[in-house]
Amino acid sequence: MEQLDFSKILEKIGPDKDLTKLNEEELLFYDMVRAIQSRSADDEKQIIQQVLKQFKNQQFIVKTNENRINMKSTNKIWIGIAAGVAILVVAYFFLSKPSASTDELFSANFKPSKEFVAKSKDKAMSYGMASTGTESRDSFLKALALYESNEYDQAMKILGPYVESYPTDNEARFHLSMCQIYREKYAPALVNLSKLNEVSKDLDPNLAEEIKYDLALCYLKMNDGKKQAKILFEQLVSMDGKHAKTAKGILEMMK
Amino acid sequence: MKIKTSMADDPELLELLRKGDSRGFKEIYLRTFKSVSHYVVDNSGRVEDAEDIFQDSLIALLNNIRKMDFQLTTSVDNYFLSIVRNLWLGQLKKRKMKNVENLDSLSEQWINIPEEDLDTMALENERQEKLYKEFALLGEDCKKLLTGFYYNHKSLEELSKLMNYTYDFIKVKKFRCMKELKSKLI
Numbered sequence: 047m048e049q050l051d052f053s054k055i056l057e058k059i060g061p062d063k064d065l066t067k068l069n070e071e072e073l074l075f076y077d078m079v080r081a082i083q084s085r086s087a088d089d090e091k092q093i094i095q096q097v098l099k100q101f102k103n104q105q106f107i108v109k110t111n112e113n114r115i116n117m118k119s120t121n122k123i124w125i126g127i128a129a130g131v132a133i134l135v136v137a138y139f140f141l142s143k144p145s146a147s148t149d150e151l152f153s154a155n156f157k158p159s160k161e162f163v164a165k166s167k168d169k170a171m172s173y174g175m176a177s178t179g180t181e182s183r184d185s186f187l188k189a190l191a192l193y194e195s196n197e198y199d200q201a202m203k204i205l206g207p208y209v210e211s212y213p214t215d216n217e218a219r220f221h222l223s224m225c226q227i228y229r230e231k232y233a234p235a236l237v238n239l240s241k242l243n244e245v246s247k248d249l250d251p252n253l254a255e256e257i258k259y260d261l262a263l264c265y266l267k268m269n270d271g272k273k274q275a276k277i278l279f280e281q282l283v284s285m286d287g288k289h290a291k292t293a294k295g296i297l298e299m300m301k
Numbered sequence: 302m303k304i305k306t307s308m309a310d311d312p313e314l315l316e317l318l319r320k321g322d323s324r325g326f327k328e329i330y331l332r333t334f335k336s337v338s339h340y341v342v343d344n345s346g347r348v349e350d351a352e353d354i355f356q357d358s359l360i361a362l363l364n365n366i367r368k369m370d371f372q373l374t375t376s377v378d379n380y381f382l383s384i385v386r387n388l389w390l391g392q393l394k395k396r397k398m399k400n401v402e403n404l405d406s407l408s409e410q411w412i413n414i415p416e417e418d419l420d421t422m423a424l425e426n427e428r429q430e431k432l433y434k435e436f437a438l439l440g441e442d443c444k445k446l447l448t449g450f451y452y453n454h455k456s457l458e459e460l461s462k463l464m465n466y467t468y469d470f471i472k473v474k475k476f477r478c479m480k481e482l483k484s485k486l487i
Contacts, residue, residue, distance in 0.1 A: 052451065061416065074428075078482055079451050081432030084422040086452035087360050090321060094356055097323040098330055195437065 050075045092196050103154045146299045148266040148275070155292060156263045158224040159256050163194050166217040182208065186218060198225040209238075216242055216249060220257060227260065232267040239264055251287075258282055259289040262296075276300060311377045318377075319367055321453075329359065332378050337385050345393065354392065357421050358384045365418055367454040383414055388421070428486065435485035443478035450475060 055076050058067050065073060146154075167190055170183050189204035202225035209219050219238050226235035239261040246254035262278035265271035279300075282293035317325030334355060341351035361384050365371055373380060424430055436444065445464065449455045455463070461471040 074483065074486075077426065077428045078432055078479065080422070080424065081429045082436055082447050082451045082482075084424050084429070085433050085436045086448040087364070087422040089448075090363065090452075091356050091360055093321070093323075094326050094359055097326050098356075101327050101330065 052076075052079045055079075099153070148272055148300075151296055151299055152263050152266045155296065156227060156260070158193075158196075158198065158228050159260070160194060161256065162217060162220065162250075162253055163190050165250070166190055166221065169217065182211070186215075189218075190221065193221050193225065198228045201225050202229065216245065217253075220253065223260065223264075227264060232264055236261070236264045236268065255282065255285060255287045255289060258285075259293070262293070272300065311373070314377050315366055315373070318363055321363070326359065329362075329377070329381060330355070333381055333385075336382060340382075340385065341389055344389065345396075346389070350389075350392070354385055354389050358388050361388065361419050361421060364420060364422075364452075365414075369454060380414075384419060387414055387416075387419055391419070431486065432482060436482060438485075439478060439481060442474070443481065446471065446475055447478055447482075 050072060052075070055068065055072055058072075059065055059076075060067075065076065068076060167187060170186050170190075185204050186208055189201045189208065192198075192201040192204070202222065205218055205222040205225060209215065209222050212218065219242055223235040223238040223242070226232070226238065239257055242249070242257045243254075243261050246257060249257070258278055259282055262275045262282065265275035265278065276297065279293040279297050282289050283297065314325055314328055318329065334351075337355050337358075338348060338351040341354055342348060346354070358381060362381050365384075366373075375383075424433055436447070439447075442464070446460060449460045449463065450457065457471050457475065458468060461468045464471065466474065
């Protein structure tokens with residue numbers, strides 16, 4: 047197997063990729079290398095996606111700050127012209143605050159949380175799955191591994207039926223909703239996160255906060271969801287947890 | 302290595318891209334994405350399609366420039382836009398779209414890129430699909446080694462230096478990794 051040379055195999059099959067020209071061992075070797083290349087390309091594509099997403103968000107923030115600076119400069123000119131203190135104050139108050147569309151706010155702030163994967167794994171391994179059986183536990187663990195390696199489509203395929211079978215597994219439902227948001231399936235994600243938010247008192251406070259935050263972001267993607275999103279972001283600010291600062295910033299941008 | 306926004310020299314940009322450096326991805330995005338987006342949207346696509354085709358084209362570009370015998374006969378931008386054009390035409394053919402307009406409006410200097418050089422690494426059979434999944438479960442060293450050799454087109458000498466192993470060890474290691482992957486099929 048190791049003596050085979052992939053470039054020679056490519057030469058052999060030609061541009062039409064006529065695999066019938068290969069013997070069994072060469073064909074297996076070809077499949078292996080193609081799979082390695084495909085997997086590596088997908089991994090690199092995910093890195094590219096993340097880099098560009100972050101880059102676009104950075105550009106968006108820079109643009110917003112530039113707007114703020116420009117607006118402040120404009121305000122100074124207004125003072126020079128002495129158009130009136132009252133007008134200036136009002137203009138400054140309204141114009142100097144950056145604003146953003148709900149879509150932009152969502153894109154700049156949503157990231158599937160990986161924080162609870164380890165805990166979910168531990169729970170599944172120890173006592174949490176005692177009533178569900180080994181097969182279900184294994185499939186749940188596999189879904190978490192896929193989720194962890196950013197394979198949200200594959201993870202969603204397992205988590206969907208799993209949550210249907212075990213509707214009280216809150217961690218599974220949370221990870222399913224993250225996959226759904228990532229894959230732009232906002233409506234089902236909203237349903238799942240709302241269900242979780244309703245039982246938030248029974249959950250780990252950190253998970254409960256994360257659920258509220260993601261639910262708020264999810265509302266930003268819904269028609270007429272802005273009002274509900276604002277309520278949730280306000281709740282997050284008053285909770286004063288991990289997402290309080292971001293929630294405050296988003297509320298500022300939503301004004 | 303410093304890189305000024307939209308002003309990096311082509312050799313410098315190529316080097317960043319070869320290494321998979323995020324600054325290279327950003328640079329090519331800044332230089333070309335607007336053109337890619339206009340082109341795709343003007344030719345029966347959506348902005349989301351433009352993003353997809355941009356990423357696929359970038360993977361194809363990386364694949365090509367990492368090959369030992371690669372020689373660039375035009376600017377990186379032109380070469381990249383030629384890939385975009387070819388891949389988007391392929392997409393349109395797949396979708397059986399008709400009445401496409403402005404198909405030559407993306408770049409003034411088209412480069413003819415052979416179809417076999419535009420491999421987007423799509424898997425063709427079930428065995429590959431299975432191997433695709435199993436590859437992710439190999440040890441980190443194996444993944445790094447096989448990715449480096451078969452995807453990044455690095456030589457065993459380069460990999461031995463990069464991974465801090467002797468050449469002989471890397472050679473044996475590669476054999477073992479391939480054997481392990483093969484065993485997953487049984």
